[in-house]
Amino acid sequence: MSVPQKPPTGRRIEGIPSPQSRDASSQSQLSPDLTGSVHPETEDANEADTSATGAAQLWEAAAPSRASRIMRAVFVVAIGILAAMSIVRVFAPRSTPVAASVDLPQSWAADRAAAASVAENAARAYLTLNNRDGYQSGISQTWANPPANGAGWDGSGALTVLDSYVVRTTALDAQHVDVLVAVHVTNKGDEKAQTTVSGWIGVMVPVVVSAERASVAGEPALAGIPTPTQTARTERLDIDRDITDATRADAAAFVRAWAAGDATALSAPGAEIDSPPTGLANATLDDWRVGVGEGSEREAQATITWTIGTSKITCHYRLTLTQVASGQGSRWQVQHLTTDTNTKE
Structure with missing residues (x-):
């Protein structure tokens, strides 16, 4: 088997310069002919040049294009900017914003x-x-x-x-x-x-x-004493007739228990309604109204007459009712009670 006299490809690649040619004497010293093939001088000059150029191109990498060099430069600059920002944050952290102080009147x-x-x-x-x-x-x-x-x-x-x-x-x-x-x-x-x-x-x-x-x-x-401020009289609620009739008996029972000193059993879970001392007074429900609305809460108004000794005092209240579910259905119970001072706009 004989070694090929020229590299596998002799095709010239456009855009890549050929390596500098060496003289015949140095070429013969660096690359002795071990196969006994014909000496290069006996070959045609054009064929020798083509073989030398092809052999050199096998071992030299192609030069990067202009676009590749630009991309590398952009990448290096971006890495440098990120590194500089990290160093600044480590050695000079951002200060926590301080809320402006408010000078309150003494x-x-x-x-x-x-x-x-x-x-x-x-x-x-x-x-x-x-x-x-x-x-x-x-x-x-x-x-x-x-x-x-x-x-x-x-x-x-x-x-x-x-x-x-x-x-x-x-x-x-x-x-x-x-x-x-x-x-x-x-x-x-x-x-x-x-x-x-x-x-x-x-x-x-x-x-x-x-x-x-x-x-x-x-x-x-x-x-002198200033005159009391005039306030509008309380507006009556728009009545939800069905709920008003359905809850009137429970409301009357709540009033009696509350005046007697304990309305816990008839109040909604979690309600905190203070009661008068036991035995001091008794009370009756004179008027009861539940307002129209939606959901599980309703506003109500009550007129209650208290009896303390032989004296009678009539009071007006505004209540918040909550619908509480039970095993046999649901019922409306008192969640909150206060004086009836709210007015409609």
Whole structure:
């Protein structure tokens, strides 16, 4: 078997340059003819050139195209950008956004409930006029250093306080609160009085609240009382006649049990309805309305007459009913009860 005198392919590939030719002497030294074939010089010149070019192309890789070089460059740049972003996040993490602080008025921290309680007692003592010693002792309960002259009272006449309530509290800052108290007074017990007077008058009481307690901060003063705000009368519900008739007996039983001191058995599961003390009163259902609606909850209105001793008091209520399923079907039970102050828009 003889070795082929030229490579398997002598075909020239366009676009790839041929390797530089070596001289005959170096070629003969590097590649001795071991097969005894004819020496290259005896062959045709064109055939020798073609054989040398084909043999060199078998061992050299094709040069990358322009598109391949561009893609490689883009890939390298993308990898570099991602690596730089990772390093920045590791060594310089994003700071957590901080919510903007809101400056609340100092008056929000004032203990208005404590101030109102002290002010009401102070207002009652301020207008309870009987004798100098009793007056001074009364105002000293809430005022650490009242004036020795009785806070403005000249010692004449007599007044009795029948009732009182807090009208409003006005916080000036975290420690100071002005409280307006309404006081009902009469001079009916004053034997020297030519005429009898009775009525409500306002007393403005300055109060200071400390860590220990609330105290009167200065001399009270008489003031007027604002007129109560006018409100619309309660609208009656549009009646669902079928549910109203079906639930009237259960509602009456609930009212009786509630007034007797325990309505748990007739209330919806989870309902929290406080009952009066046992034996204090009894009540009857005078009017019952269940409003129209959908679903398992309905609004209802009830008029109830309470009897305490020999006195009767009629009250109006708004209730929330819940449909509770049982083994024999379902029934409407009371979930919530409050005063009937809601009005339709």
